[in-house]
Amino acid sequence: MSKFMMDRLNALQAYVPGEQPQDKTYVKLNTNECPFPPSPYATRLARQAAGSLNLYCDPECGVLASVAAETFGVSKEQMIFTNGSDEVLDFAFLAFCGESCPALFPDITYGFYPVFASLHGVPYREIPLNEDLCVDITPYLSLKGTLFLANPNAPTGVALGRAEIEKLLQARPDSILVVDEAYVDFGGESALPLIEKYDNLLVTRTFSKSRSLAGGRLGIGFACPALIADLKKVKYSVNPYNVNSMTAAAGVGALLDQEYFAKNVAVIQENRAYVTAALKERGFTVLPSSANFIFAKSPDITGETLYKKLKEKGVLVRYFAKERIKAYVRITIGTKEQSDVLISKIDEIAEESK
Ligand code: PMP
Numbered sequence: 001m002s003k004f005m006m007d008r009l010n011a012l013q014a015y016v017p018g019e020q021p022q023d024k025t026y027v028k029l030n031t032n033e034c035p036f037p038p039s040p041y042a043t044r045l046a047r048q049a050a051g052s053l054n055l056y057c058d059p060e061c062g063v064l065a066s067v068a069a070e071t072f073g074v075s076k077e078q079m080i081f082t083n084g085s086d087e088v089l090d091f092a093f094l095a096f097c098g099e100s101c102p103a104l105f106p107d108i109t110y111g112f113y114p115v116f117a118s119l120h121g122v123p124y125r126e127i128p129l130n131e132d133l134c135v136d137i138t139p140y141l142s143l144k145g146t147l148f149l150a151n152p153n154a155p156t157g158v159a160l161g162r163a164e165i166e167k168l169l170q171a172r173p174d175s176i177l178v179v180d181e182a183y184v185d186f187g188g189e190s191a192l193p194l195i196e197k198y199d200n201l202l203v204t205r206t207f208s209k210s211r212s213l214a215g216g217r218l219g220i221g222f223a224c225p226a227l228i229a230d231l232k233k234v235k236y237s238v239n240p241y242n243v244n245s246m247t248a249a250a251g252v253g254a255l256l257d258q259e260y261f262a263k264n265v266a267v268i269q270e271n272r273a274y275v276t277a278a279l280k281e282r283g284f285t286v287l288p289s290s291a292n293f294i295f296a297k298s299p300d301i302t303g304e305t306l307y308k309k310l311k312e313k314g315v316l317v318r319y320f321a322k323e324r325i326k327a328y329v330r331i332t333i334g335t336k337e338q339s340d341v342l343i344s345k346i347d348e349i350a351e352e353s354k
Contacts, residue, residue: 008121015115018318027341029332030316032154032183032293034212034268036335039260042213042253049249057245059236064248064255068220071255077225078195080232081251083242085182085206085219090116091234092146092202092221096176097122102145106135108325110150110180133287133295133325134158141171150180152188155320155330157289159188166191169198176227178202183291185210185265186272192222199224202231209292210265211254216247268292272333278343282350297327300353306346313345 001010018031037043061081069076082088093116097103103124105113117124125145130136133156140147147168152159168177179191181203192203202223208214221231235242243251254261276286276294283299298306306329307319318330331342 009119012118013115015112019316021316024314026311026314026316027334027338028316029293029334029338029342030318030330031214032209032291032330032332033214034209034264034292035338036212036264036267038212038216038250039254039257041257041260042211042250045249045253046216046246049245052245055245057241057243057248059240059242061243061248061251064243064251067252067255071258072192072222074192074195074222075225078222078228080221080228080235081243081248082219082221082235083239084208084217085180085204085221086112087242088202088204088219088221088231089113089148089178089180090119091231091238092148092176092178092204093117093120093122095230095234096146096178096202097124099123101175103148104140104143104145105148106153108133108153108156108322109148110154110182111320113148129153129156129324135160137164137168140168144172144175146176146178147172148178148180150182151191152183152186152290154183154291155293155318155325155328156287156295157183157291157293158287159184159290162189162191162194166194166198169194169201173200176200176202178204180204182206183209183293185261186268186292187290195222195224199226202227207251207254210268211251211261212264213247213250213254216250218243218247218251267335268333271336271339274336275331275333275339275342278339279346282346293330293332295325295328295330297329300350303327303329306349309349310342310345313348315342315345317342 065076103117103122107126107128127139184190195201205220207218279286279296285297287295303319303326307317310317
C-alpha cells in the first residue's frame with residue numbers, strides 16, 4: 001500500500017475472487033459459471049454491437065430494457081441494469097445503508113457483503129445461520145437495518161420460500177430487504193412478483209450463471225420505481241455508462257433465446273442430482289441445493305485437503321477457511337463429463353488415503 005491511501009481504507013479487506021488460472025486447463029468447478037457458452041444469438045448481437053464501439057452506449061440500455069420488461073413482466077421504471085449484479089449490490093450498500101441504518105446479513109453468505117459495507121463505512125451485523133446452515137428468519141423480524149439475503153444462499157445453496165421473504169417484508173416495513181437471486185433460476189422461488197406489493201424490496205439478478213454471460217458482466221435490480229430512482233441517482237453519479245454496448249446486446253440475445261436458457265438450466269439440475277447422489281453414496285454430507293453448485297463435506301478429510309488434492313489432479317473447487325464451514329467444499333455443477341472427472345478424482349483420493 002502507498003503512503004497516499006486514505007487511513008479509512010487501510011483496514012479494508014478486499015474481496016478475493018475465486019481462482020481464474022490462466023496457466024493450465026482445469027476442470028473448473030470453483031466460481032459457479034455456466035459450463036455452456038452464451039447463446040449463439042447473444043454472441044451474434046454482441047458482435048454486431050462491436051461495430052459501433054466508437055459511440056457511447058445507451059445509459060438506459062433501452063433495447064435491453066424493453067426485452068427484459070417483456071421477459072420478466074415488469075415496467076422499465078422497475079429495473080436498473082448494472083455491471084454484474086455485484087454493482088447493483090454495491091449501489092444498494094451506498095444508497096440504503098449508513099451510520100443510522102446498518103447492514104444485516106447471515107454469518108455464512110456471499111463474501112462480498114462485508115466488503116461493500118466496509119468500503120462504504122457502513123456498520124454491519126452478521127446473524128448466524130442455524131445449526132444445519134439454513135437461514136432462520138426469526139432473528140431478523142425484529143431487527144432494524146437493511147437486510148441482504150442471498151436466496152438461494154451462497155455458498156450453501158439452500159433456499160428460502162417466497163412466503164418467508166414476504167413475512168420479512170411485512171414485519172419490517174421501514175427497512176429494506178435486498179434479495180440477491182444470483183442463483184434463483186436453478187430451483188429457487190423468486191421474490192420478483194412481490195415488488196408490485198412492497199416498496200421495501202430490491203431483487204437482484206445476474207446474467208453470469210444461468211445465462212452464461214459471467215465475462216460480459218450484466219446484472220439487473222428490480223424494485224418499485226422510487227427505489228430504482230435512488231439506485232439510478234448513484235449510478236449516474238458513479239458511471240452512467242456502466243453496461244457497455246456489446247454486453248447490453250448480448251443480454252438481449254440471452255433473454256430472447258429462452259429455449260437455450262431452459263435447456264441449460266435443465267441439464268445443470270440433472271447433473272446436480274447426479275453429483276449429489278454420487279457423493280452421498282460415498283458418505284459425503286451434501287446440503288439440499290437450489291443453485292448451480294453444491295456444498296459438500298467429505299466423511300474423511302477436511303475441505304482444505306480435498307480442495308488441494310483435487311487441484312493437484314486438475315479439478316478446481318472452492319474452499320472457505322471459515323471455522324463453521326471449513327469441513328466443506330463448494331462444487332460448481334458442470335457438464336456430465338466434468339461431473340464424471342470430479343467423481344473419479346474423488347475416488348482416486350479416497351483410494352490413495354487408504
Ligand atoms: N451474488 C452472489 C450470491 C454471488 O455468488 C455472485 C457471484 N460471485 C454475485 C452475487 C455476483 O455475480 P455477478 O457480479 O457476476 O452478477
